[in-house]
Amino acid sequence: xxxxxxxxxxxxxxxxxxxxxxxxxxxxxxxxxxxxxxxxxxxxxxxxxxxxxxxxxxxxxxxxxxxxxxxxxxxxxxxxxxxxxxxxxxxxxxxxxxxxxxxxxxxxxxxxxxxxxxxxxxxxxxxxxxxxxxxxxxxxxxxxxxxxxxxxxxxxxxxxxxxxxxxxxxxxxxxxxxxxxxxxxxxxxxxx
Numbered sequence: 096x097x098x099x100x101x102x103x104x105x106x107x108x109x110x111x112x113x114x115x116x117x118x119x120x121x122x123x124x125x126x127x128x129x130x131x132x133x134x135x136x137x138x139x140x141x142x143x144x145x146x147x148x149x150x151x152x153x154x155x156x157x158x159x160x161x162x163x164x165x166x167x168x169x170x171x172x173x174x175x176x177x178x179x180x181x182x183x184x185x186x187x188x189x190x191x192x193x194x195x196x197x198x199x200x201x202x203x204x205x206x207x208x209x210x211x212x213x214x215x216x217x218x219x220x221x222x223x224x225x226x227x228x229x230x231x232x233x234x235x236x237x238x239x240x241x242x243x244x245x246x247x248x249x250x251x252x253x254x255x256x257x258x259x260x261x262x263x264x265x266x267x268x269x270x271x272x273x274x275x276x277x278x279x280x281x282x283x284x285x286x287x
Contacts, residue, residue: 098212100219103171103184105162111181112152113159113202119148122270123238125259139254141241148239148270159200161186166199172219174212182207185216187223190233195277196224198234201243217250224280231279237262238272252276 103111126138152158161171166188173184186200198220203213224232233255236243254276259266261273 098174098182098207098210098215100172100174100215103161103173103181105169105171108171108173108181109162111161113161113184113200114152115159115200115202116152117148117150117237117240117243119239119241120144121241122148123241123244123272123274124270125238125257125267125272127259139238139257144270150237150239150271159202161200163199169199170223171200172216174207174216183212183216185220187220187232189227189229194229195231195233196220196227196229198232201234213246214250221278230281231277233275233277236274236276238274239270244274244276247276250278252278 121141121143123139124142126136126140128136161184162169166186168191169186169188171184171186174182176182183203184200185198185202188197188199189195190197198217201213201216203216220232232252234247234252236247238244238257254274256275258273258275262271263269266272
């Protein structure tokens with residue numbers, strides 16, 4: 096079955112809740128030595144969990160929704176069913192000062208996963224970035240969202256950073272470290 100991706104105009108879709116629930120049987124454990132004059136070591140190792148990690152919108156004071164006020168210039172695209180119900184979406188927002196496009200939301204309803212919709216939504220983000228002449232696409236996920244990380248890596252994203260205290264003062268212990276990933280359109284070879 097083919098699912099059409101359509102624009103989701105701000106006037107109609109602002110404030111629409113995204114029922115984003117994540118489930119994972121593993122996480123990326125972040126191990127860091129203290130930074131000193133010689134440097135430090137940082138290792139991320141994927142580890143299984145004893146009990147499935149589940150995060151639901153009800154846990155957060157700031158649940159996911161489309162067109163939040165602080166995402167100035169955001170655009171959203173999605174898949175609707177015949178009744179007009181949102182089945183999947185992506186929201187992107189320019190980060191003008193760095194000339195990057197940020198993916199602020201990406202969600203596919205469970206029953207539609209595995210149909211290539213996530214890939215097609217990410218392709219839409221890449222089209223927007225090219226149209227806007229952005230140098231990169233960036234996004235945030237969590238170390239416990241290994242399914243999403245695997246999807247993003249498959250889409251050509253790479254690790255660009257992390258934040259060990261973005262959500263709480265014990266993100267490493269909670270196994271929910273903010274992971275920043277980036278997709279680059281034109282990049283010079285790295286020098287060592």
